[in-house]
Amino acid sequence: MQLARELKITQKSAWYLAHKIREMLNNKAALKKLRGIVEVDETYVGGKRRGSKRGRGAEHKTPVFGMLERNGTLRIMPVEKVNGKTLKGLISGNVVRGSTIMSDEFKAYNGLNKFYIHKVVQHGIKEYVRGNVHVNSLEGAWSLLKRSIRGIYHRPSRKYLDNYCGEFEFRYNTRKKCIEMRFTELMKCSKIRLKHIDIRRTG
Incomplete structure (x- = not known):
């Protein structure tokens, strides 16, 4: 709604435009593999209900898996299952x-x-923490992700959570860059074409 007001377009057009940008940001085809010290962890987002279980096994929530190169790049994505085959497969691929x-x-x-x-x-x-053994950096990123979901996205649908994660990933990885450099990085992601039929508005 804010984007629609600022651009003086309909809310529907603003929603579509925002998702086109998120789809660009979520293009991981050319990303380099992480290396060095990499923290891995999962979190659960969305579907918050009073009295519901938190953490692993939480109901009505979507698991999100993350890998963070210590002092480097973050990579996150929703997953269907939080098991060895899924998580180790993602680690091997990234x-x-x-x-x-x-x-x-x-x-x-x-x-x-x-x-x-x-x-x-x-x-x-x-x-x-045990010496340099910890996942505190990634847990800090989880805290920021959940804050943005509650304060900005307001319960994004499970269908589009991957794109919201892609936007957060981009914001996190460019957080130390000036606005001009972030815009340049954004333009590097714009080499994909997204048709209107690829996005159906469900929230």
Whole structure:
């Protein structure tokens, strides 16, 4: 609604325009793999109901998986299942083998030491930092994501959550750049063509 007012266009046109931009930002085809120390973790967003369970196993929420190169690039995406096959498949496709993976003790991460240096922080026993072993940087990103969803997107639909995550990912990865450099980075993402039929308005 704010975009429609500022551009003096209909709300429907503003919604479509915003989703075209998010689709551009979510184009991961040319992204380089993460390397070095990479934190991995999942969070759950949307569908908040009073008294509902939080964290793993939460009802009415969508799991989002993230990988954060320590002092570097963030990559996040919604996932259908939070299991070893899904999460380890995403890590394999996005992180260079031989890198150091930081995670909590979630069993889905078992076996990562076959291709990575895998270090674990034991949240179950209230251990959150052990030397440089932690996922605090990624948990900080989760906090910002949930704040933006509550304050800006207001319960985005599950269907389009991937694009909202793509927008947040872009904002996070360019947060230290000036507005001119961020706009230049945005234009680098504009090499895809999105037809009107590709987006159906459901929220």
